Amino acid sequence: MSRNPSQLARARSDRASVLIIVLWVSLTLVTLTLLFGQSVMLSYRACDNALAREQALQAADGAVRYVTNLLANADEPGVFPSTDQYEAEDLPVGEARLWLIGRDPEETLNETTPYFGLVDEASKLNLNTATAEMLEKLPGMTPELAAAIVDWRDEDDEPSPDGAESQAYELGDNAYTCKNGPFESVEELALVQGCTWEILYGEDANRNGVLDPNENDGDASWPPDDRDGVLDPGIIEYLTVWSREPNTQSDGSPRINVNGNRSQLVQLLTEKLGESKANQAVQQIGNNTQFRSALEFFIRSGLDPEDFAQIEDAITVTNASQLEGLVNVATASETVLACLPGMDEAKASQLVAHRSSLSEDQLNSVAWVAEALDAQDAVAIGPWITARSYQISVDAAAVGRNGRGYARVLTVVDLSGETPEIVYRKDLSALGWALGQAVLDQTAGSTAFAAAP
Ligand SMILES: [Ca+2]
Ligand SMILES: [Ca+2]
Numbered sequence: 001m002s003r004n005p006s007q008l009a010r011a012r013s014d015r016a017s018v019l020i021i022v023l024w025v026s027l028t029l030v031t032l033t034l035l036f037g038q039s040v041m042l043s044y045r046a047c048d049n050a051l052a053r054e055q056a057l058q059a060a061d062g063a064v065r066y067v068t069n070l071l072a073n074a075d076e077p078g079v080f081p082s083t084d085q086y087e088a089e090d091l092p093v094g095e096a097r098l099w100l101i102g103r104d105p106e107e108t109l110n111e112t113t114p115y116f117g118l119v120d121e122a123s124k125l126n127l128n129t130a131t132a133e134m135l136e137k138l139p140g141m142t143p144e145l146a147a148a149i150v151d152w153r154d155e156d157d158e159p160s161p162d163g164a165e166s167q168a169y170e171l172g173d174n175a176y177t178c179k180n181g182p183f184e185s186v187e188e189l190a191l192v193q194g195c196t197w198e199i200l201y202g203e204d205a206n207r208n209g210v211l212d213p214n215e216n217d218g219d220a221s222w223p224p225d226d227r228d229g230v231l232d233p234g235i236i237e238y239l240t241v242w243s244r245e246p247n248t249q250s251d252g253s254p255r256i257n258v259n260g261n262r263s264q265l266v267q268l269l270t271e272k273l274g275e276s277k278a279n280q281a282v283q284q285i286g287n288n289t290q291f292r293s294a295l296e297f298f299i300r301s302g303l304d305p306e307d308f309a310q311i312e313d314a315i316t317v318t319n320a321s322q323l324e325g326l327v328n329v330a331t332a333s334e335t336v337l338a339c340l341p342g343m344d345e346a347k348a349s350q351l352v353a354h355r356s357s358l359s360e361d362q363l364n365s366v367a368w369v370a371e372a373l374d375a376q377d378a379v380a381i382g383p384w385i386t387a388r389s390y391q392i393s394v395d396a397a398a399v400g401r402n403g404r405g406y407a408r409v410l411t412v413v414d415l416s417g418e419t420p421e422i423v424y425r426k427d428l429s430a431l432g433w434a435l436g437q438a439v440l441d442q443t444a445g446s447t448a449f450a451a452a453p
């Protein structure tokens with residue numbers, strides 16, 4: 001039986017329709033498969049990124065355990081460790097790699113590569129103890145803000161000249177009262193009248209102490225800057241609320257107050273230096289019981305620096321159990337030293353120049369300050385300085401596996417008590433990359449996905 005032409009045409013057209021449907025279904029299936037594959041790949045990449053970020057975060061937090069362990073087992077408690085005593089650069093932590101962002105003691109503000117190390121909180125001015133005169137000398141500070149800082153923390157509600165108490169804060173839409181209590185963090189400054197973002201953070205938007213490209217391009221990108229090739233940091237760079245030290249000897253035993261019982265002092269001097277030197281020193285100081293610092297005692301006693309170093313840890317000028325806000329003269333920057341009473345830029349630069357010629361042992365005493373400055377200036381600075389450090393900042397930035405994921409955590413560890421205590425922790429990852437171009441190039445090279453098409 002043969003089909004007529006119209007039947008043949010219909011059968012051909014049916015077959016063609018089936019073919020089109022099959023092709024269409026196949027195409028849909030292929031598309032679905034590709035989409036599914038793509039979505040699996042995206043989830044895989046997302047998981048990989050999340051894992052890498054988690055690795056970085058764990059590494060950054062792990063840095064605190066590493067540093068705490070190091071400091072808790074230090075031979076000399078209260079001595080800020082030098083960079084040859086620990087690792088601060090490209091530490092492997094599992095598949096992650098870790099850096100500790102520090103500050104160059106030489107304060108090179110035209111650098112673009114971060115200095116790696118720990119940061120001494122005692123190298124900064126303490127917001128709770130520094131006077132308005134001292135705060136005023138900070139770069140970028142205004143006299144009004146310095147006065148308002150003192151009003152913020154003092155108990156009374158009487159504004160100092162140029163200052164601000166509750167009456168000033170209760171104006172406006174976001175009214176609040178003046179704290180009239182100590183600062184608990186440096187960022188609390190943002191609440192103080194007259195403190196702007198620019199004053200607090202300056203050009204250092206990512207708070208790494210060096211000049212990043214966006215911090216030297218004017219208004220082309222955040223933050224605003226003056227494009228002069230030099231980092232102009234904000235006041236946060238120079239301030240702390242953590243610095244305090246126990247007023248005891250390093251081994252925890254009590255000190256002798258040189259303004260108190262004279263017989264104990266004579267006994268100490270005789271024990272450590274022998275009778276003849278002890279008698280000489282006692283004769284030199286006469287009936288003076290108004291020493292304002294151990295450094296002043298050293299200057300008036302006529303002891304030589306080596307002899308003084310032997311008794312320095314055992315003496316004090318006050319019965320207070322803790323000394324708050326002393327600046328470690330061995331680690332402080334020229335900028336911070338210039339803020340101390342009786343100091344200016346020239347004298348601070350003199351101190352830093354003298355300091356760079358000293359050995360680590362010499363830096364464990366404050367005696368050298370009397371050689372670097374004249375007696376009057378050394379006596380003025382004496383009550384504000386120390387050679388010790390008990391609060392250390394660990395600014396840990398880490399990269400996860402294959403150079404992916406980035407995390408940065410700033411932690412302050414307080415070692416002044418019996419066991420190390422974390423007194424502050426802040427995730428700074430959102431400030432963006434802070435390890436400089438060289439580390440970026442170095443870590444980007446290891447990215448597995450970067451090599452894939
Ligand atoms: Ca007040
Ligand atoms: Ca920076």
Ligand SMILES: [Ca+2]
Pocket residue numbers: 214215216217218219220221222223224225
């Ligand atoms: Ca800029």
Ligand SMILES: [Ca+2]
Pocket residue numbers: 203225226227228229230231232
């Ligand atoms: Ca600048």
